[in-house]
Amino acid sequence: MNASLKRVWKKPRYALIMIAAIALLLSGCGSSASSKLSADKTNVVTSFYPLYYLASEIGGDYANVINLIPTGVEPHDWSPKSRDLDTAANAQLLLYNGAGLEGWIDDFLEGLPKGSQLMTGAMSDGISLLDADSEEAHEDHDHGDLDVDPHTWVSPKSMLVMADNVKQMLIKADAAHEEQFRANYEKVAEQLKTLDEQYTRELGAVKKHDIVVSHQAFGYLARDYGLHEQSIMGLSPDAEPRAQDLLKLAKFVKENDVKYIFFEELVSGTLAETLANEADVDTLVLNPVEGLTDKQQKNGDNYVTIMESNLQNLLKALQ
Structure with a gap:
């Protein structure tokens, strides 16, 4: 496994422990990231853009969605900072892709304060994952510790599964607005189904x-x-x-x-x-x-x- 893959996919445990310690200190005196949180909406933290898109569309007026990764930053190159842990600790939901995309997620979750009420979930759950060494996942490359291909969202079929997972998590966090979340989900799902039909029909020819x-x-x-x-x-x-x-x-x-x-x-x-x-x-x-x-x-x-x-x-x- 080359050095660049180690840096991208496996963050040192001690670094996340330090993040946790710093975040606990920051939670007492405030941080710039926590100012993004809303007192009257469900605060949803997402790990990267596709989930931000889904949570924003499905959450609508009742969700305050915060994406951890800034615009223009490639997610493989990103790692969390102390302010990100502080923001997540005070939110209601943390949605991440899973399937190995966020190499930092386990230590990140372990770093949350004990009193945090944060609900978390891997939005790739329910998708049939590709093995890293499958024919579809080009076998000539060294994949290091990755067992599966994490890029689930690039297929509209997978994105439909992820949209349903986001809907379920929002309902779990804010049951009072279940009807609105379901209605918003139906609009998103219709767009994704149309996209899937276009891909199927046109690439099939x-x-x-x-x-x-x-x-x-x-x-x-x-x-x-x-x-x-x-x-x-x-x-x-x-x-x-x-x-x-x-x-x-x-x-x-x-x-x-x-x-x-x-x-x-x-x-x-x-x-x-x-x-x-x-x-x-x-x-x-x-x-x-x-x-x-x-x-x-x-x-x-x-x-x-x-x-x-x-x-x-x-x-x-x-x-």
């Missing part, structure tokens, strides 16, 4: 099925819609490829008439561009929707609009 991506984040998308993913980097975008991986991929691109190499906005596209130049093909964006850029946020983009753009780029590449 393409001539090609191989996609070459920079970051191995599209295994669930590939499984659910009949595609085959080849990735430059592993499950973490910091997992550096070996030279023979790049040569093998360049050969694959040429032999299988792949026209585009996909890259994403929140991590460097250098390797994707290098491979595209080597294989004499072009690049396109395929967004794993791990977070929004500042520009996307200003434009009013969300999970659905980004996934619609992804579909158009997939269709362009696979005709």
Whole structure:
């Protein structure tokens, strides 16, 4: 296992113990993060953007949703600070993906003060998870301690499961507004079902099925819609490829008439561009929707609009 994967996926226990100690001190004198909490709404802390989107849409007017990861930050590169633990300790819900995405979560939860009433849940529960070494999860890379592919949300089918989990957690935390949460959930679910139908229908009609991506984040998308993913980097975008991986991929691109190499906005596209130049093909964006850029946020983009753009780029590449 290389050093970068160790840094991303397995945070030292002593660091989280220190966070817990500092957070307990801060809780007595206040912190900037705790000012985001609301006294008259259900406070929901989410670990990354897809869950922020779901909690905001389903919670509506009755939830104050706080996303831990700032706009423009790639979640694999993020680790919690003392103010994040303090915020979560005073909220009602903490929603995280699970499946190994948040390598810090166990120690984070252990660091909560004993009196905290925080409810927590892994929103990937109920999704059939892909093994890290499955065919869909490109087997040439070293995955370290990861047993499964954590990128569940990139498939609309999985996102529907996650939306239902978010709804159930909101009802559990605030039963008085169950009717409103259910009504909001139905609106979100309808959008996700429409998205799923579009992906199923339009990708079912393409001539090609191989996609070459920079970051191995599209295994669930590939499984659910009949595609085959080849990735430059592993499950973490910091997992550096070996030279023979790049040569093998360049050969694959040429032999299988792949026209585009996909890259994403929140991590460097250098390797994707290098491979595209080597294989004499072009690049396109395929967004794993791990977070929004500042520009996307200003434009009013969300999970659905980004996934619609992804579909158009997939269709362009696979005709």
